[in-house]
Amino acid sequence: MIAAYSATSQARVNAALETLFNAPSPELVRLYEAMRYSVMNGGKRVRPLLAYAACEALGGKAEQANGAACAVELIHAYSLVHDDLPAMDDDDLRRGQPTTHKKFDEACAILAGDGLQSLAFSALLDPRLSSSDAEIRLKMVSALALAAGPAGMVGGQAIDLGSVGLKLDQKALETMHRHKTGALIEVSVKLGALASGRAEKDELKSLQAYAQAIGLAFQVQDDILDVESDTETLGKRQGADIARDKPTYPALLGLDAAKAYALELRDQALHALRPFDAAAEPLRDLARYIVDRRN
Numbered sequence: 001m002i003a004a005y006s007a008t009s010q011a012r013v014n015a016a017l018e019t020l021f022n023a024p025s026p027e028l029v030r031l032y033e034a035m036r037y038s039v040m041n042g043g044k045r046v047r048p049l050l051a052y053a054a055c056e057a058l059g060g061k062a063e064q065a066n067g068a069a070c071a072v073e074l075i076h077a078y079s080l081v082h083d084d085l086p087a088m089d090d091d092d093l094r095r096g097q098p099t100t101h102k103k104f105d106e107a108c109a110i111l112a113g114d115g116l117q118s119l120a121f122s123a124l125l126d127p128r129l130s131s132s133d134a135e136i137r138l139k140m141v142s143a144l145a146l147a148a149g150p151a152g153m154v155g156g157q158a159i160d161l162g163s164v165g166l167k168l169d170q171k172a173l174e175t176m177h178r179h180k181t182g183a184l185i186e187v188s189v190k191l192g193a194l195a196s197g198r199a200e201k202d203e204l205k206s207l208q209a210y211a212q213a214i215g216l217a218f219q220v221q222d223d224i225l226d227v228e229s230d231t232e233t234l235g236k237r238q239g240a241d242i243a244r245d246k247p248t249y250p251a252l253l254g255l256d257a258a259k260a261y262a263l264e265l266r267d268q269a270l271h272a273l274r275p276f277d278a279a280a281e282p283l284r285d286l287a288r289y290i291v292d293r294r295n
Contacts, residue, residue: 038077057282067129075184079157186211220262
């Protein structure tokens, strides 16, 4: 079931994203080419899927979350472009293709990432992508800014870079990943819920608990795959975290315990969705997919 839902949602968000990469002048064609390359060169679109599924869980139509879906994917793509730079993780492969700074050049990649970040907020306000009223759009912009900035994803990356070679305990490791990975996953669910126009306080609280659990589960599974998978399957360099001496869940807990923890987090996510009816089934399927995926 998740395969069909994913295919439909991926096609929907990809069509919406394609409308955003038309260079306004000839001088900007190369920059827009780099931006488009960074976004449209594959990817599972997990964050847009979560936005669509959250919107539908509250009785909204998926199309209402187009702006939210585009925004979270653009922020995700910009973060990958910058993470891959020589000054950070220095990776040359992403989604099975050359990273943006390898395909273009380092300066162009930095600017492409900058452009994608600002384009994300434009997407939330684009009337072609969202029919939400002004008050809801303002809430969405505020939520995304908090999740993507120093109190969220950027802060998590700073903690990550400062943790190389250190032996973090589980609490410190989870703090890092709730920022670096979890914050954007959480806001994907929140933006989708807000886009429905039907989000109530109790529903948002349940969805937040769901999103916090899958956000952490996503990172735990990433760490497991860095040990068990291979470069071709992952589309990026396998064993990179081990090579950089980064703290990971398998290193801290052991591989079997890390797998058990991922399943525990999945179950926490499913438990948080108990108040929701069958409309939330895609969210449940996504929780299962996150810990079952192989790349």
